[in-house]
Amino acid sequence: MTTGARHWRPHLAAERKVTHLVDARTLLDPRVLLVTGKGGVGKSTAAAALAIASVRTGRRTCLVEVEGRQTMRALFNTEPWDFDEREVRQDLFGLSIDPEASLAEYLAMFYGARRLSRLVVNSTAVEFATTAAPGIKDVLLIGKVKEMERRRDPDGRFVYDMIVVDAPPTGRILNFLRAPEATTELVRVGPIREQAQSLIDLLLDPNRLRLQLVTLLEEMPVAETAESAQALTELGVQLNPIIANRVLRPQADAATMKVLADGIAADTLQTVLAGSGFDDPASAHALRHLGEQHLRRLGLQDEMRAALHEGVDVPVFELPYLATRSFAENEVSLLADVISAAVS
Amino acid sequence: MSDANGGGAVVSGLVQARSRSLDDVVARRHVIVCTGAGGVGKTTTAAALAIEAARRGRRTIVLTIDPARRLAQSLGLSRLDTAPRPVPGVDGLDAMMLDMKRTFDEIVERHATSPDRVQRILDNRFYQQLSASLAGTQEYMAMEKLYDLDQTGRYDCIVIDTPPTRNALDFLDAPKRLTDFLEGRFLKMFLSPGIAAGRFATRAVGVGTGLFMRAASRVTGAVVLDDLAEFFQSFEGMYEGFKQRAQAVYHLLQRPDSAFVVVSSPEPPSLREASYFLRRLARDGMPTAGVVVNRVTVAPGGHVGAAPTAELMEAAAALNPDDDIERATAVLLELAIEARAIVGRQQQAIEAAFHGLTPPRLVEVPLAGGDVHDVDGLRWIADHLTGATAA
Numbered sequence: 001m002t003t004g005a006r007h008w009r010p011h012l013a014a015e016r017k018v019t020h021l022v023d024a025r026t027l028l029d030p031r032v033l034l035v036t037g038k039g040g041v042g043k044s045t046a047a048a049a050l051a052i053a054s055v056r057t058g059r060r061t062c063l064v065e066v067e068g069r070q071t072m073r074a075l076f077n078t079e080p081w082d083f084d085e086r087e088v089r090q091d092l093f094g095l096s097i098d099p100e101a102s103l104a105e106y107l108a109m110f111y112g113a114r115r116l117s118r119l120v121v122n123s124t125a126v127e128f129a130t131t132a133a134p135g136i137k138d139v140l141l142i143g144k145v146k147e148m149e150r151r152r153d154p155d156g157r158f159v160y161d162m163i164v165v166d167a168p169p170t171g172r173i174l175n176f177l178r179a180p181e182a183t184t185e186l187v188r189v190g191p192i193r194e195q196a197q198s199l200i201d202l203l204l205d206p207n208r209l210r211l212q213l214v215t216l217l218e219e220m221p222v223a224e225t226a227e228s229a230q231a232l233t234e235l236g237v238q239l240n241p242i243i244a245n246r247v248l249r250p251q252a253d254a255a256t257m258k259v260l261a262d263g264i265a266a267d268t269l270q271t272v273l274a275g276s277g278f279d280d281p282a283s284a285h286a287l288r289h290l291g292e293q294h295l296r297r298l299g300l301q302d303e304m305r306a307a308l309h310e311g312v313d314v315p316v317f318e319l320p321y322l323a324t325r326s327f328a329e330n331e332v333s334l335l336a337d338v339i340s341a342a343v344s
Numbered sequence: 345m346s347d348a349n350g351g352g353a354v355v356s357g358l359v360q361a362r363s364r365s366l367d368d369v370v371a372r373r374h375v376i377v378c379t380g381a382g383g384v385g386k387t388t389t390a391a392a393l394a395i396e397a398a399r400r401g402r403r404t405i406v407l408t409i410d411p412a413r414r415l416a417q418s419l420g421l422s423r424l425d426t427a428p429r430p431v432p433g434v435d436g437l438d439a440m441m442l443d444m445k446r447t448f449d450e451i452v453e454r455h456a457t458s459p460d461r462v463q464r465i466l467d468n469r470f471y472q473q474l475s476a477s478l479a480g481t482q483e484y485m486a487m488e489k490l491y492d493l494d495q496t497g498r499y500d501c502i503v504i505d506t507p508p509t510r511n512a513l514d515f516l517d518a519p520k521r522l523t524d525f526l527e528g529r530f531l532k533m534f535l536s537p538g539i540a541a542g543r544f545a546t547r548a549v550g551v552g553t554g555l556f557m558r559a560a561s562r563v564t565g566a567v568v569l570d571d572l573a574e575f576f577q578s579f580e581g582m583y584e585g586f587k588q589r590a591q592a593v594y595h596l597l598q599r600p601d602s603a604f605v606v607v608s609s610p611e612p613p614s615l616r617e618a619s620y621f622l623r624r625l626a627r628d629g630m631p632t633a634g635v636v637v638n639r640v641t642v643a644p645g646g647h648v649g650a651a652p653t654a655e656l657m658e659a660a661a662a663l664n665p666d667d668d669i670e671r672a673t674a675v676l677l678e679l680a681i682e683a684r685a686i687v688g689r690q691q692q693a694i695e696a697a698f699h700g701l702t703p704p705r706l707v708e709v710p711l712a713g714g715d716v717h718d719v720d721g722l723r724w725i726a727d728h729l730t731g732a733t734a735a
C-alpha cells in the first residue's frame with residue numbers, strides 16, 4: 001500500500017540528521033553521571049538512554065533509580081527494581097536505591113547482623129535519623145553510589161565501568177549534593193562523618209563524577225537550567241554537556257520549509273489533494289493549522305535555544321522529540337542511537 | 345480496542361467525567377486547590393481558574409508559588425512582594441506570591457510564647473534545615489496561608505497553587521508529621537529512653553530500646569545535641585496552638601465547597617502520579633473536583649483526522665516530490681500523521697492511568713502555540729477548563 005514510497009518517504013524524526021551537533025564525545029567520559037533537571041523534562045528517559053549508549057561502548061553499566069518511583073521498571077517492562085542489582089539487559093544492571101535499604105546495608109557493613117539492622121531500620125530509626133538530620137538520607141544514597149563506583153571484582157577490575165543515576169530534580173539537587181558537607185557540620189564524629197568526607201571527594205572529582213543536566217527548549221526549564229548550571233558550577237561539580245530533550249526538528253529541508261512558511265492557501269491544498277480523499281475543506285484547514293503550529297513551535301524553540309546558549313557556557317546536546325505511537329524501551333533505544341552517534 | 349473486552353463500565357465512567365467541565369466548580373466552590381507533578385501547568389491552571397471566577401463577579405484571589413517570570417509580571421507580582429496585589433486589567437482579582445519560608449517564620453511568630461523565643465527559633469540552625477527539608481512542610485505552609493486568607497472573609501473564591509514536589513501527597517500528611525516532629529517524639533526517644541520505651545516496644549517487637557538507641561546514635565554519630573535540644577525547648581508550649589490550627593486547615597480542605605483539581609500532563613509519569621493522587625484524596629475524604637490533562641495534542645479535523653493512517657501515507661506518497669507545493673503538502677500530511685500518533689499515545693495513557701478510577705470531571709486543555717503568560721492566554725486556558733471551547 002505504500003508503493004509510492006519511491007517518490008517520497010516520510011522520514012521519521014529519529015532518522016533525521018542531528019542539526020545541532022556539538023562536540024559531545026565527552027558525554028560518556030566520567031564513571032558516574034548524576035542526571036538531573038526540572039520535573040518532567042525527561043531525566044529518567046535521558047538516564048536510560050545514556051546507560052544504553054554506555055553499554056554499547058562495551059561498558060558494564062548500572063542504571064540507578066533513587067526516588068523509588070519505579071519509572072525504569074515501567075520503561076524496560078521488567079519486574080520491579082529493588083535494592084539488589086540485577087542484570088536487566090546484557091551488561092546493563094538496574095538498581096532502585098531507597099534510604100531504608102541503604103541504611104540497613106550500611107549498618108550491616110559496619111556492625112554486621114543484617115537481619116537485626118533491618119529490624120531496627122524498619123522501626124523508627126530511619127525516620128529518626130532522617131528527621132534529625134535530613135541530609136543523612138542523601139548521604140546514604142550517595143554513599144551507595146560511591147560503594148558501587150569503588151567496587152572491584154576478584155581480579156581487581158572495577159565492577160562497573162559506568163553508573164548512571166536518575167538523580168533528584170534540580171529543585172532538590174543542590175541540597176542533595178550539599179548533604180555530605182552539611183553532615184560533616186552536624187555530625188562531628190563517627191562513621192558517617194568519615195564517610196561524608198570521602199563522598200565530597202567523589203562529588204568534586206571531574207574524572208569520576210559529573211552532573212548531567214537535562215532540559216527542554218521551553219521557557220521555564222531553560223531558566224531553571226541556567227540557574228542550576230551556575231549554582232552547580234559554584235559548588236565545584238563538573239557539568240557534562242547539557243542535554244536538551246524533546247527537540248522538534250524541521251519536518252523538511254529548508255526549501256520546503258520556506259514553502260510552508262509562505263503558506264499554502266486552503267483551496268490550493270484542496271486542489272493538490274483532489275481525489276485523494278483529503279480534499280475536504282476541514283482537512284485543508286487542519287493541515288494549514290498544523291503547518292503554522294509547526295513553524296511557530298520551531299520559532300519559539302529557536303528563541304529558547306538562544307536563551308539557553310546565553311545562559312550557560314556548557315555545550316548543549318539535543319535529543320529529538322519522538323512522535324511515536326508509544327514511548328517505551330524502543331524509543332529510549334532510538335535516543336541512545338543519537339547519543340552513540342555523538343560519542344563515536 | 346481496549347473497550348472490546350468488558351471495559352465498558354470503566355470507559356463510560358471516563359466518558360461521563362469527560363462530559364463535565366470545571367464550569368460549576370469555578371462558579372461555586374470557595375477554595376480550589378490545584379495540585380499535581382511539577383511543570384504540568386498547576387500555576388497556569390490556578391491563574392486561569394481565578395481569572396474566570398473573577399470574571400463571574402466573585403471576589404477572588406490566586407496564591408501562586410513559582411510562576412514563570414512573565415506570568416508573574418502579567419499578574420502584577422514581583423518575587424520580593426508577598427502581599428495580595430490587584431491583577432492589572434482584571435476586576436475583582438487579587439494575586440499573591442507565596443514564600444514558604446516566610447510563612448513558616450510567621451507561624452513561629454504567631455505561636456511562640458515570647459519575642460525572645462521567636463528569635464531563638466528563627467536563629468536555630470536546626471529550624472533552618474527543618475523549614476526547608478521536612479517532607480511536606482512547604483506544601484503545608486501553602487495551606488496555612490490559605491487558611492489565613494479564608495479567615496479574612498474578603499474572598500468568595502480562593503485559588504491555590506501547590507509547590508512542585510517529589511511527592512504530591514506529602515502535604516496531606518504534613519500537619520501530622522509536623523506536630524509529631526514538634527512534639528519531640530523522636531527527641532524524647534533519643535534523650536530519655538525510659539519515656540519512649542513503652543511506645544517503642546509496641547512498635548518494634550523484640551528489639552529493645554537500648555538497642556535502638558545504640559543503632560540510632562551510630563547512624564547519626566553525634567548529632568549536635570545542643571542545637572536539637574534548644575530547638576525543642578524553644579518550641580515548648582507551641583504544640584497545642586499548632587496542632588489546633590493544623591486541624592482547622594484540614595477541615596477547611598475537607599469542606600464540600602472546597603475543590604481539589606489534579607493537574608497532569610498527558611505523559612505516563614505525571615498521569616501515574618495524578619491517579620495515585622486521586623486515590624489518596626479519596627482516602628482522606630477530600631473533595632476531588634476532577635482532573636485537568638494539560639498540554640494535550642488535539643487530533644486534526646476533517647478526513648485527515650479520521651481516515652486510517654495508511655491512507656494518509658498513501659496520499660503523501662502519491663504527491664510529486666519535484667513540485668514545491670506538492671512536496672510541502674506531503675510534509676503537512678506527515679505532520680498530521682505524527683499528530684495523530686501523539687494523540688493516540690496520549691489518549692491511551694489517559695485511559696490507562698484512570699482505568700478503574702472515576703474522577704468526577706476530566707478536562708483536556710490543548711498545548712498552546714507558545715508559552716501562556718498573559719491574561720489573554722489565561723482566558724484561552726480558562727475557556728477550555730470551563731467547556732466554553734471544547735478541546
Ligand SMILES: Nc1ncnc2c1ncn2[C@@H]1O[C@H](COP(=O)(O)OP(=O)(O)OP(=O)(O)O)[C@@H](O)[C@H]1O
Pocket residue numbers: 037038039040041042043044045046071169245246247319320321322323327335381611612613614
Ligand atoms: N525525546 C522524547 N520524545 C518524546 N517524548 C519524550 C521524550 N523524552 C521523554 N518523553 C516523554 O516524556 C515523559 C516524561 O519523561 P521522564 O519520565 O523521563 O521525565 P522525568 O524528568 O524523569 O520526570 P520526573 O521529573 O517526573 O521524574 C516520558 O514518559 C515520555 O512519554
Ligand SMILES: Nc1ncnc2c1ncn2[C@@H]1O[C@H](COP(=O)(O)OP(=O)(O)O)[C@@H](O)[C@H]1O
Pocket residue numbers: 219220381382383384385386387388389410411412508638639640709710711712713714715716717725
Ligand atoms: N496548555 C498549555 N500550552 C502551552 N504551554 C503551557 C500550557 N500550560 C502551561 N504551559 C506552560 O508550561 C510551563 C509550566 O507551567 P506552570 O503552570 O508553571 O507549571 P507548574 O506550576 O505545574 O510547574 C509554563 O511556561 C507555561 O506557560
Ligand SMILES: [Mg+2]
Pocket residue numbers: 043044045071166
Ligand atoms: Mg523521572
Ligand SMILES: [Mg+2]
Pocket residue numbers: 383386387388409410411505506508
Ligand atoms: Mg508552579
